[in-house]
Amino acid sequence: MLIYLDIDGVMVPANSWRQLKILEDGFPEFSSRATQALNKIIAKTGADIVLTTSHKTLFSLEQWAAIFNHRHIQVNNISRLPDNVSLLNRKDELLKWFESQDTNQGFIIIDDDKSLNALPDVLKNKLIQTSASVGLTDYLANEALEILSKFDIGQDS
Numbered sequence: 001m002l003i004y005l006d007i008d009g010v011m012v013p014a015n016s017w018r019q020l021k022i023l024e025d026g027f028p029e030f031s032s033r034a035t036q037a038l039n040k041i042i043a044k045t046g047a048d049i050v051l052t053t054s055h056k057t058l059f060s061l062e063q064w065a066a067i068f069n070h071r072h073i074q075v076n077n078i079s080r081l082p083d084n085v086s087l088l089n090r091k092d093e094l095l096k097w098f099e100s101q102d103t104n105q106g107f108i109i110i111d112d113d114k115s116l117n118a119l120p121d122v123l124k125n126k127l128i129q130t131s132a133s134v135g136l137t138d139y140l141a142n143e144a145l146e147i148l149s150k151f152d153i154g155q156d157s
Contacts, residue, residue, distance in 0.1 A: 001045045001148055002107035003038075004081075004094070007053035009112030009132035010034060023070065025063070027055075030071045037141035038073055045106075045148050051080035052090065052111065091115040098123060106151025108144045110136060 008014055011030040020028040041047060051064065059067065061078055068075045084093050090113040103122050112132040119127065128144045130136055 001047040001151060002050050002105070003041060003047045003144075004050045004052050004107060004109040004111070005038075006090075006111040006113065007051070007055055010110050010130050010136050011038065013135040014112075014132040025067055025070055027059070027067050030073070031135050033138070034136040035071055035073055037136040037138050040138065040141045041108075041144050041148070042073070042075065044145055046076060047106075047108075047148065048077040048079070049075050051078065052094065052109070054084070056080040057083045089113075089115045091118055094119065094123065106148050108147050110140075110144065 005011075011034045012020065012028045013031055013034070023029055049068070056064075057080070061080070064078050064080070065075060068078065081093060081097050088096065090111060092115075094109065094116070108126050108128055109116065109123065110128045110130065112130045112135075114129075116124070116127055116129065126147055128136075128140050128147075130140060
């Protein structure tokens with residue numbers, strides 16, 4: 001199972017009135033609520049992370065694993081979409097990616113980008129859309145688990 005994960009507006013709520021706390025690894029602190037929610041999804045599904053964030057190529061995959069680990073999120077495997085050299089919006093970037101991927105496998109997309117509302121149903125039905133100022137919550141984690149439960153392939157729950 002896979003989690004296509006954005007960071008800004010998901011793990012790091014976007015609040016213009018609050019200064020981001022940058023940790024020693026050079027990346028913002030994740031919200032505790034989002035951390036708990038993502039850990040819940042990973043613990044119950046064993047899902048791997050595919051980074052979709054615009055920051056995805058700023059760090060190596062090893063650095064990303066360390067960033068998540070430092071924020072108390074144990075990821076099994078972490079990968080990322082290719083660099084968005086065409087500067088596509090998130091919807092078009094995902095559409096291009098999924099042209100060569102199996103959309104019947106177990107995955108969810110967690111993102112705050114409103115352009116994703118225009119995804120075709122086969123993808124939109126797997127979208128967990130966060131509020132940019134709130135980020136990922138326990139309620140949304142439960143929605144994600146409901147979607148992923150339809151693709152359970154014998155993972156321990």
